[in-house]
Structure formats: structure tokens, C-alpha cells
Amino acid sequence: MDKHPWLPNLSSIEDMLKEIGVNDIEDLFKDIPKEVRLNRLLNVGKGKPLSEYEIAKEIEEKSSKNVKLKVPPFIGAGICPHYVPYAVKFIISRSEFYTSYTPYQPEISQGLLQALFEYQSLIAELLEMEVVNASMYDWGSALAEAVLMANRINSRKTILVPENINPYHKEVLKTWIQGKGLKLEEVKYDRETGTINIEDFERKINDNTTAVYIQQPNFFGNFETEIEHIVDTAKHKKALTIMGVNPLSLGLIKPPGEYGIDIAVGDGQELGLPLNFGGPLMGILAVRWDMTLVRQMPGRIVGITKDMSSNIGFTLILQTREQFIKREKATSNITTNEALMAIANAVYLSLLGKEGIRELAEEIYYRSHYAAKKLEQIRGVKKLFNSDFFEEFVIRFPVNYDKIHEKLKKIKIQGGLKLSDFTALFCVTEVHDKDAIDLLAATIEEAINDVETS
Amino acid sequence: MMWRQAKWDEPLIFELSNNKGKQGILINKDERIRNEIKNMSIPKKLLREKAPELPNLSELEVVRHFIRLSQMSFGVDTGIMPLGSCTMKYNPKIEEKAPEITEEHHPLEDEDYVQGILEMIYELQNWFSEITGMDECSLQVPAGSAGEFAGVLMIKKYHETHNRQYKDEMLVADTAHGTNPASAAMAGYKVIYVKSNNEGLVDIDILREIVNDKTAGFMLTNPNTLGLFEEKILDIAKIIHSTNGVLYYDGANLNGILGITRPGDMGFDIVHLNLHKTFAVPHGGGGPGAGAICAKSELVNYLPYPIVEKVHGKYKLSKIPKNSIGKIATFYGNVGNLARSYVYLLGLGPQGIELVGKMSTLATNYLIAKLRDVKELELIAPNRPRKHEVVFSAKKLAETTGVTANDIAKALIDNGFYAPTIYFPPIIEEALMIEPTETEPKEELDKFANTLRKIVEMAKLKSENILNSPTNTAVKRLDQVYANHPSTITPTYRVLRLRREGKINYLK
Numbered sequence: 001m002d003k004h005p006w007l008p009n010l011s012s013i014e015d016m017l018k019e020i021g022v023n024d025i026e027d028l029f030k031d032i033p034k035e036v037r038l039n040r041l042l043n044v045g046k047g048k049p050l051s052e053y054e055i056a057k058e059i060e061e062k063s064s065k066n067v068k069l070k071v072p073p074f075i076g077a078g079i080c081p082h083y084v085p086y087a088v089k090f091i092i093s094r095s096e097f098y099t100s101y102t103p104y105q106p107e108i109s110q111g112l113l114q115a116l117f118e119y120q121s122l123i124a125e126l127l128e129m130e131v132v133n134a135s136m137y138d139w140g141s142a143l144a145e146a147v148l149m150a151n152r153i154n155s156r157k158t159i160l161v162p163e164n165i166n167p168y169h170k171e172v173l174k175t176w177i178q179g180k181g182l183k184l185e186e187v188k189y190d191r192e193t194g195t196i197n198i199e200d201f202e203r204k205i206n207d208n209t210t211a212v213y214i215q216q217p218n219f220f221g222n223f224e225t226e227i228e229h230i231v232d233t234a235k236h237k238k239a240l241t242i243m244g245v246n247p248l249s250l251g252l253i254k255p256p257g258e259y260g261i262d263i264a265v266g267d268g269q270e271l272g273l274p275l276n277f278g279g280p281l282m283g284i285l286a287v288r289w290d291m292t293l294v295r296q297m298p299g300r301i302v303g304i305t306k307d308m309s310s311n312i313g314f315t316l317i318l319q320t321r322e323q324f325i326k327r328e329k330a331t332s333n334i335t336t337n338e339a340l341m342a343i344a345n346a347v348y349l350s351l352l353g354k355e356g357i358r359e360l361a362e363e364i365y366y367r368s369h370y371a372a373k374k375l376e377q378i379r380g381v382k383k384l385f386n387s388d389f390f391e392e393f394v395i396r397f398p399v400n401y402d403k404i405h406e407k408l409k410k411i412k413i414q415g416g417l418k419l420s421d422f423t424a425l426f427c428v429t430e431v432h433d434k435d436a437i438d439l440l441a442a443t444i445e446e447a448i449n450d451v452e453t454s
Numbered sequence: 455m456m457w458r459q460a461k462w463d464e465p466l467i468f469e470l471s472n473n474k475g476k477q478g479i480l481i482n483k484d485e486r487i488r489n490e491i492k493n494m495s496i497p498k499k500l501l502r503e504k505a506p507e508l509p510n511l512s513e514l515e516v517v518r519h520f521i522r523l524s525q526m527s528f529g530v531d532t533g534i535m536p537l538g539s540c541t542m543k544y545n546p547k548i549e550e551k552a553p554e555i556t557e558e559h560h561p562l563e564d565e566d567y568v569q570g571i572l573e574m575i576y577e578l579q580n581w582f583s584e585i586t587g588m589d590e591c592s593l594q595v596p597a598g599s600a601g602e603f604a605g606v607l608m609i610k611k612y613h614e615t616h617n618r619q620y621k622d623e624m625l626v627a628d629t630a631h632g633t634n635p636a637s638a639a640m641a642g643y644k645v646i647y648v649k650s651n652n653e654g655l656v657d658i659d660i661l662r663e664i665v666n667d668k669t670a671g672f673m674l675t676n677p678n679t680l681g682l683f684e685e686k687i688l689d690i691a692k693i694i695h696s697t698n699g700v701l702y703y704d705g706a707n708l709n710g711i712l713g714i715t716r717p718g719d720m721g722f723d724i725v726h727l728n729l730h731k732t733f734a735v736p737h738g739g740g741g742p743g744a745g746a747i748c749a750k751s752e753l754v755n756y757l758p759y760p761i762v763e764k765v766h767g768k769y770k771l772s773k774i775p776k777n778s779i780g781k782i783a784t785f786y787g788n789v790g791n792l793a794r795s796y797v798y799l800l801g802l803g804p805q806g807i808e809l810v811g812k813m814s815t816l817a818t819n820y821l822i823a824k825l826r827d828v829k830e831l832e833l834i835a836p837n838r839p840r841k842h843e844v845v846f847s848a849k850k851l852a853e854t855t856g857v858t859a860n861d862i863a864k865a866l867i868d869n870g871f872y873a874p875t876i877y878f879p880p881i882i883e884e885a886l887m888i889e890p891t892e893t894e895p896k897e898e899l900d901k902f903a904n905t906l907r908k909i910v911e912m913a914k915l916k917s918e919n920i921l922n923s924p925t926n927t928a929v930k931r932l933d934q935v936y937a938n939h940p941s942t943i944t945p946t947y948r949v950l951r952l953r954r955e956g957k958i959n960y961l962k
């Protein structure tokens with residue numbers, strides 16, 4: 001091959017070899033033992049380098065093998081469909097941002113650092129917590145790192161989590177804590193309200209509890225109502241408190257800071273990121289103004305400083321916690337995070353502003369309540385829990401949900417997430433209008449009728 | 455040619471906001487729904503009393519603010535970023551078409567709806583197995599370090615399954631990336647460092663002495679962080695395997711040997727890949743990246759799930775390895791970025807990917823040759839060829855002129871180049887770790903080498919010029935003490951605001 005758009009030096013090989021003083025590129029690999037040399041082409045790609053035109057064709061072909069849904073999916077479970085403003089896409093497409101590396105040289109990366117500082121600051125206001133890092137991979141890994149933090153602080157071995165937190169986060173948590181020998185203990189939830197069973201919580205918290213985790217709203221979309229009591233009890237037992245939040249819901253409900261929570265986690269996916277088939281997502285991690293917590297935080301943090309002429313500037317701070325310096329004593333192994341997604345969150349929150357976030361949260365609230373109401377009008381269909389909810393809710397059907405799923409599939413609708421044979425979790429946001437919700441309800445009604453008349 | 459970076463006195467976004475009647479986006483309100491659901495029924499005690507202190511701005515103001523910030527930033531599209539071990543190669547623009555495959559799709563959609571995505575993941579799994587010489591890959595890990603963590607958890611579970619709980623030591627080369635010991639410690643291992651010899655390679659005699667029944671595994675990268683290939687890799691593998699240890703490959707440095715040799719053929723058992731390094735995913739100023747974790751023979755049973763499989767012509771996410779460590783990320787990893795690597799590999803094909811290893815190695819050794827006569831930049835084992843990167847020591851220059859590796863870095867950025875990785879690996883004093891990659895044109899390498907040479911000359915003649923740099927960037931050299939001091943540390947605007955209001959003080 002004598003030319004390729006991504007390999008600019010194919011025509012300079014001779015000159016470069018001459019400068020080096022060798023005759024052949026092979027001479028630069030003579031230290032690799034013959035036994036381990038590949039000596040054949042790798043079987044990757046489509047057998048030859050494709051032109052850009054051919055690549056575009058391949059992408060379109062792959063894309064066409066996916067099904068284009070009639071309306072956005074009615075499925076959430078930790079990641080929800082939302083509208084992404086063009087300004088967000090436009091700004092994160094600025095190649096000074098998206099082709100840059102972690103800002104190790106702050107003087108030449110001021111814009112990136114300021115943008116990340118603003119992300120941290122906007123999230124801090126939303127959560128009412130003082131210290132936010134520059135991002136984790138996703139909610140699940142942020143939760144896992146929060147629990148590992150708690151263990152480093154109090155050396156206790158059990159993490160108390162309610163059954164009604166996101167099960168995908170729970171799976172991630174289990175993986176991440178196995179190395180340190182931590183144990184996960186589950187607290188039951190009340191079958192009527194779908195919220196934490198306080199008696200069971202009180203029974204299970206003890207002197208081995210490193211931290212208590214609660215999710216607000218919880219996996220079923222229900223609001224937890226006894227957070228104050230849980231926080232008080234945990235403090236009394238000297239366990240840390242970790243709260244998982246849906247950031248958009250904070251346009252309406254009380255933030256973790258107001259409860260005196262130690263560590264808050266969540267996912268910024270709902271703040272201007274597309275679904276991406278589950279990644280990249282955007283892990284949020286924040287703590288109170290307390291050195292014990294800050295010193296144990298994982299990940300990068302940007303802070304304000306000044307330069308030699310006393311101008312304001314930004315730089316990475318508290319780097320002595322990180323693996324470059326601390327190696328096996330580091331607070332975490334994380335290096336690559338989700339910085340560009342953090343910038344997307346910052347742009348999104350800046351566009352929404354103080355009032356926009358409330359309006360959007362209200363709109364999501366109304367729409368999800370309309371959808372629940374509409375579904376409940378179908379004979380035999382009920383909401384499973386009697387608590388108030390946000391964005392997501394669980395519906396119980398009189399027929400097996402598989403039958404409903406099949407019917408929805410016929411018109412290319414993605415319904416809720418099946419939780420059991422007769423229940424499913426639905427997600428409704430600002431991208432689902434009345435027509436879309438009505439279509440969902442009508443199709444479900446038909447599916448139920450089909451089963452009942454067959 | 456004098457280079458200058460844009461410099462805006464750009465206020466914080468909070469300080470730009472002064473007018474309540476502004477909003478950067480309108481919320482689409484469905485009045486028909488509002489007419490049906492008239493009230494909210496959230497219990498009063500749960501309601502937020504005070505709106506969050508977010509700024510109020512029009513769309514234009516938000517856009518201008520962030521565009522100005524972008525102008526005070528530097529990426530590969532701006533110029534060379536020769537960050538050793540971070541592999542900042544060019545990110546081909548066609549990659550930005552890739553998210554068309556994934557963007558609109560929810561990870562829990564019916565598998566029938568996302569056959570295109572699953573097929574792409576399946577093909578990539580196979581390609582990465584082929585590239586690494588491993589039997590199976592999981593693309594569940596969202597970054598390289600998450601892959602490392604998955605890898606050591608696999609090693610741990612593997613030994614536990616075989617009743618070898620006594621294996622509680624993880625060996626790590628003293629030149630290793632900081633993530634290696636950090637990952638091992640997170641998995642509960644005691645970290646044992648393996649010293650390098652004076653050629654910069656693993657000291658086989660020391661290794662023989664260290665390895666015993668407690669050795670769970672050895673985390674190694676080859677080529678190592680000095681850019682040197684561990685020639686005795688087959689002996690190393692034999693020593694580790696002799697006590698049932700697992701040889702782990704840190705894929706961060708794969709770029710220089712891509713298509714030339716494979717970790718699997720060198721005796722490694724588990725490999726992680728950093729797709730944002732070797733496979734050209736943009737790094738986004740810190741991320742998102744993407745990763746892969748691959749394993750050989752019986753270790754594939756421990757890979758994180760799910761793995762895509764093909765059953766009767768259909769792609770499914772159902773494959774859960776028998777002894778899987780579990781899930782590392784909430785869903786399936788950074789699939790949007792997997793699609794970018796997919797495009798990159800389509801564009802290279804078998805012939806192109808072999809040239810990546812060759813051309814990046816050529817570029818590294820060319821740069822060394824261009825700097826051969828700069829006596830103040832010293833090399834360990836100067837006669838050995840380098841692969842992906844080279845580490846110079848500026849110790850002599852620091853001793854004679856007071857100009858350190860950090861000062862050289864600042865002088866480079868003053869000339870419009872991003873700096874190399876500095877002070878790493880820790881075994882080299884005043885280290886400058888340079889990785890040019892295969893995508894930088896020879897002309898750019900010439901410019902970079904000439905500038906580095908001039909900086910060294912300037913340091914000897916008039917060191918204060920270097921010590922005061924940078925001056926052509928948006929800000930001058932920054933005060934790290936002020937940034938980190940408990941009385942001035944300011945990680946958010948909220949802290950700045952509360953401090954001004956006298957509501958918080960020292961970080962205690």
C-alpha cells in the first residue's frame with residue numbers, strides 16, 4: 001500500500017530510514033523474537049482498506065438493520081429518551097474539545113478546564129453539594145466508587161441497599177466490591193407503596209454498615225418519603241449516606257444536600273445525552289464540604305487558581321489522591337472519564353437555566369402521570385404502587401406482558417421493561433406527546449382484548 | 455513563526471447571567487395533557503423550596519461562551535499532542551458518522567430492533583480477538599482502566615474457583631502505568647513491584663526470585679512504557695505460568711506493535727485494550743473512551759457479561775460466561791465509541807492496521823534520530839530501537855541550567871505544541887515521554903524536533919526565558935499551591951459563593 005489518508009508518511013519511509021541509519025523498517029523490529037512475529041495479515045475489517053464512501057455505505061447498512069421506532073421508546077430503567085438541543089451537539093462537536101486529552105498542561109487547556117469547572121459548579125447547585133468531580137463512567141460505577149469510598153473512610157464491610165434501587169446498578173456494585181470483600185445487604189420495600197420498608201431498614205442497619213444507599217426517585221419511579229429518618233438513623237449508627245438521584249427530578253424535588261447526604265451519585269445522561277445504546281453515559285459523583293470525604297473522592301477535580309500575573313485560571317486539583325502519584329494507594333484507578341459528556345451536561349443546564357429545569361421536570365411529571373392515568377383506564381390495568389412518581393411507573397396487566405409486547409412490536413413501538421409476567425416499568429418524558437401516549441394505550445388495550453377474546 | 459492562543463476574559467457562566475427573563479431552550483408543553491392532569495400530587499415535604507442557582511441565558515450567550523472556551527483549548531485537530539502512553543493519534547472525521555448506528559437506541563430495546571448494533575459489536579469482538587491473539591473479548595468496559603479492573607477481578611475469581619485463595623500478590627513492573635497497581639489494589643491484591651534492569655527491561659533474575667506460590671499474576675505491558683520491547687517475554691511467561699500465575703497485558707502501548715505481533719502469541723492470558731488510544735476514538739478532553747477485555751482459553755469463562763453471540767443467524771446479548779465476574783458498567787460499555795473504532799478498522803483494513811505498528815515505530819525512531827546530537831536529552835539503552843514511544847531524561851539539563859522537564863513542557867506549549875508526558879515513568883529522572891504516533895506528518899516531526907532542540911539551546915544561554923514560559927497561552931504559569939490549599943481550594947462556584955457569603959471556610 002503506497003498511500004492512505006490517515007498515514008501521511010508512506011512516501012517518506014526512505015528518507016526517514018536514512019535519518020535513522022537503517023535500511024529497512026524490519027530493522028526496528030529485530031528485538032521481537034521470531035517465534036512471536038505474526039508474519040501474516042490480520043483478519044479484520046472487510047479484507048481491504050475501505051474508502052470513505054465505502055465506509056459511509058457500511059454504516060448506513062448497519063443502521064438499516066436496526067428498526068426505526070414509530071415513537072421514542074417507552075423504556076427507561078436508568079437511561080431515558082430526551083430531546084437533545086442542537087446547541088449541545090454543536091458545542092461538543094468543537095474539535096478543540098472532542099479531540100483533546102485530559103488537561104495535564106493547564107495553561108494551554110483553560111477553556112476545557114473552565115468548561116469542566118462549570119459542569120462541576122452547575123451540578124453542585126442542582127444537588128446543593130459543594131464538591132463534584134469531573135465525571136465517572138456512569139451511575140452504576142459512580143455508586144460502586146462511592147461505596148468503596150465509604151469503606152476507606154470507616155473500614156466497615158456491609159453496604160445496605162434497598163431492593164427498589166436500579167437492579168443494573170446493583171449488578172455493577174456487586175462486581176466492583178467483590179475484590180475488597182464487601183457484602184451487600186438488601187432492605188425490603190413496601191409492596192403497596194413501592195418505597196423502602198423502614199422497619200426492615202432499622203432491623204438491618206448496624207455497626208458493620210459502611211453506608212446506606214437510597215435512590216430518589218427509586219427504580220419504580222416512586223418518591224421515597226422517609227429520607228430524613230433514614231439519614232438520621234444512619235448518622236446515629238455512624239454509617240455514611242449515599243443518595244442516587246435523577247438530576248432532572250431536582251427541578252422539582254429536594255436535593256441531596258438539603259438532607260445532609262454525604263455522597264450523591266447519579267447519571268447525567270438525562271441532561272443532554274442521546275441513548276447511545278447505553279454508553280457513553282455520564283456518572284455524577286458529589287460530596288459535602290468535608291475533607292474526609294473530599295480526600296477519598298475518586299476521579300479528576302478541576303479548581304480555580306491564579307497565574308503568575310494574578311489572573312484567574314483553572315487547573316486539576318487534589319491530584320495527589322490519584323494513581324499517578326499514589327499508585328496502589330490511590331483512591332481509584334480511574335483516568336479516562338466522561339469529560340465531553342460533562343461539557344454536554346454543562347451546556348444543557350446552561351440552556352435550561354433556573355426556570356427551564358423546573359418547567360421541564362413539571363412537563364415530564366405531567367406526561368408520565370397522564371400516561372399512567374390513560375393506561376389505568378383500560379379494564380383490568382392498574383398501577384402497581386400507590387405512591388407518587390416521576391418519569392417512570394409500574395403497571396400491572398391482566399394478561400401476560402409478552403402478549404402486549406408482541407402487539408406493540410407489530411407497529412414498531414418499544415413498550416415498558418418487563419418486570420414479571422404481569423408487570424412492566426414504563427418511562428414517559430418530554431419526547432412522548434399525547435398522541436404517542438394515546439397510541440400506546442390503544443395498542444395495549446387491543447392486545448388485552450385480543451387475548452381475552454381468543 | 456510565533457504562535458498565540460486565543461485569550462478571552464471569559465467570565466464564569468454564572469457571572470454572565472443577570473436577567474431572569476432569559477432561557478436558552480423552550481420546553482415543549484403539551485397543553486392537552488395539562489388540561490387533563492391539572493395538579494401535582496408530590497408530598498409537600500419532598501418539594502424543592504429554592505430553585506437551583508442555575509444561570510439564565512439566551513441560546514446565543516450560551517453558545518458564544520462555550521465557543522470562546524473551545525478557542526482556549528487544544529486538541530489533536532489543533533496540533534501535535536505527543537503524550538507518551540496516552541497515544542493521541544488523529545481521529546478520522548468519518549468516525550463521526552458512526553453514532554448513526556447507536557444514538558437513537560435504548561440498551562433495553564428488544565433485540566430484534568437493534569440487530570445492526572449487535573452485529574457491529576459481534577464483528578468487533580471477533581476483530582479484537584484476532585488483533586490480540588485471544589479467544590474471546592467483552593466490550594463491556596467503558597475505558598482501559600475499567601478493563602484492567604475487570605482483568606484483575608477475573609484473575610482473582612479464577613484462582614478462587616481453583617481453591618488458590620493463597621495467591622494474594624500481584625506483580626507489577628516498576629515502569630507500569632499507575633492504573634496497574636491501583637486496579638490490583640481495588641481487587642484486594644498486595645502489589646509487588648518488579649524492578650527493571652539497566653537496559654530498561656524486566657530483570658528476569660529478580661522476577662525468578664519474586665515469583666512464588668502467592669503470585670496471582672503479573673501485569674505487564676509490551677512494549678513497555680520506555681518504548682522498549684521485552685525480548686525475553688516468552689521466558690517471563692514461562693516463569694509466571696510455572697506457579698499457575700496469570701500474565702496480564704496492559705494494552706495501553708499496543709500501538710507500536712499493531713499487526714506485527716500479538717499479546718496472545720507472546721504468552722499473555724488476559725488483555726485490555728484502550729480503544730481511545732490504539733483505535734482512534736476521540737478522547738473528549740478526558741473521555742469518554744472505550745475499552746475491551748479479552749482472554750485466552752479457560753479464562754474466557756470469567757469475562758464480564760454480556761457478550762454478543764450469534765444464534766441461528768440472529769444476534770443476541772445473552773452470552774454470560776460461566777464464571778463471569780459480573781458487569782463492570784451499567785449497560786454494554788461505551789457502544790457509541792465502539793462504533794467509532796469500527797469505522798477506524800473498516801478504513802484501515804488488514805493492510806492498514808499492519809502499517810500502524812510500522813509507521814508509528816518509524817516515527818518514534820525518526821524523532822530520536824533527529825534529536826540524537828542533543829546531549830542534554832539522554833536515553834536509557836540508546837542503541838535499542840523504540841516502538842510506540844521514547845523517554846528522554848532531561849536530568850543533565852536540569853542540573854546544569856535549572857531548567858526541568860516541566861519547564862521544557864511549558865516552553866513547548868508556548869510554541870504551539872502540546873507537551874509530552876512528563877515525570878513518568880518514575881524510574882527516569884526528569885522524564886520527557888514522547889509518542890508521535892503514525893498520524894503525524896514527517897514535516898511536523900521535524901518542526902517538533904527543531905523546537906525541542908532550540909529550547910535546550912535557549913535553556914543553556916538564557917534560562918529565564920524558559921522559566922517564565924508559557925506566555926503565549928491564555929494564562930501564564932499557574933499557582934498549584936493556591937489551587938490546593940485548604941483555605942483557597944475552590945472546586946465549584948458554589949464554594950466561591952458560600953465563601954464570599956462567609957458561610958464556609960477551610961476545607962476541614
